[in-house]
Amino acid sequence: MNLHELTIHDAHQLLKNKTLSAVELTRAVLDRIAAVDEKIGAYLAVTAETALKQAQAADAAFATGKVSPLTGIPLGIKDLICTRGLPTTCASRILEGFVPPYSATVMEKLEQAGAVMVGKLNMDEFAMGSSTENSGFQPTRNPWDLSRIPGGSSGGSAAAVAADMCLGALGSDTGGSIRQPASHCGVVGMKPTYGRVSRFGLVAFASSLDQIGPLAKDVTDCALLMNTICGYDPKDSTSVPQAVPDFTSSLEDGLEGVTIGIPKEYQTSGGLDAEVSAAVSRAVDTITDQGAACVEVSLPHTEFAVAAYYVIAPSEASSNLARYDGVKYGFRDADAGALIPMYRRTRSKGFGSEVQRRIILGTYALSAGYYDAYYKKASQVRTLIMEDFKNSFRQCDVILSPVAPTPAFKIGEKADDPLTMYLSDIFTLSANLAGIPGMSIPCGFSSQGLPIGLQLMGNHLNEAVLLKVAYNFEKATDFHRQKPPL
């Protein structure tokens, strides 16, 4: 087996046995990036020098025995997580050249765990998009079919994991931005409960929805990454002061006593591809064959989730993105005259069109005379969506559904039609509105060989049950072991 194809837990065994060094492993991953990323475009920056230094430190740690499961493991990081001393762009021209003077809490946790960062990964600008086509720098291609999108906004993260250009990655999920690209690229992705992972140092898009999470080659790796990045952080006032369990400890428990729920509204949702629907049904059968009970549940406000989300998220974004003014960091229009024209020219040249569209939409929804009709109304509908989940989780432990209505679409296919693009988020964004954890795992392939993902959603802080069901499913299938033909 090629070193770059290793999972985190397999690599850890080899590192521990000293049959492999962290420097060798890191070199293998850097070589892999050099060999295939030209075709894919997952990385915005490869940080080889820092990576090799971190790998040397990891080898020293293995010599003394003070290691974690992530020591010496090469990871990729979505480029909206601040990395001290290394550029962080959010895939936006407005942050070109920005070098954060501090690191995100998740980066400090990874550093303490001895992980190696090999580079910063491409994304839709400011995480706004479902295809990574909105990157201000480059598109990313799906490793399974280079004419298709990898999903988004964490498209670089998902593509890099799928193409073995890192052993695992961090992404962020505001409306499906980890789960949907994970689904399209055939990898495992998890959006933790809102507040589980510190958002300190995560560049803000929609603060009440954003959450950092892992993308991984299998469920065990996902659990190991979760173990490292979760936990209360006084620097994030929305961080949840709750103990974090060892997410690997319950993976092997069986599925007896677990009840899965199938939302009836998701089956009648328009635009659901027949192959996706069939793959999800087969996955439900596999899981019930393993001993889980199955009930139908109802999420009656599902049809309003996209509308509520596309008021709330742009509103929060319009406020968060007010800070990009050409004064403190990033791009400033060179021949701007007075202050206000300087702001306007800087922001218009620095932000791409999707970001500007959402700023306009959000500013409009929050502006005088419209607040009640849009933002307040959407926030009330959000309450009803949360209650739907609360009621469903009285009957079941895990809700199963598709992640995306179709497999990955062609690059350019939806680029001119923002509303159609938004509607493809139908199955994922409710979890962000409700703050609950969600996950995507590979559950099949389309007749064209494109990966299909299964979504698992659970109650607040109950990531462990999702990981357990996912692990059991993974043991019974081999979708996660398939590799794209690169």
Added chain:
Amino acid sequence: MKISREEVIHVAELARLDMDAAAIDTFAAQIGKILEYVATLERVDTRGVEPTTHAIFMNNAFREDVRQGHLEKEAVLSNAPAKENGNFVVPKVIG
């Protein structure tokens, strides 16, 4: 149309964005379509429903008011497009 050209111009001004005529037309059409879709929310009866701004129960996060370290001035200023004598430089504000 749910949003007029004039409204797009007004909102762009509020949001400190510059827009040419073509962009205004495109945005008015696209955002109009999105707002028409958003109008489906009017079908939901929300009388007496509290709005949610945070999806997970949370109290105010208080901390002791103690002096802490801060970022290094040089590191922070190194990102500024224009700086002088340890300050950010901006275009003239008062005439």
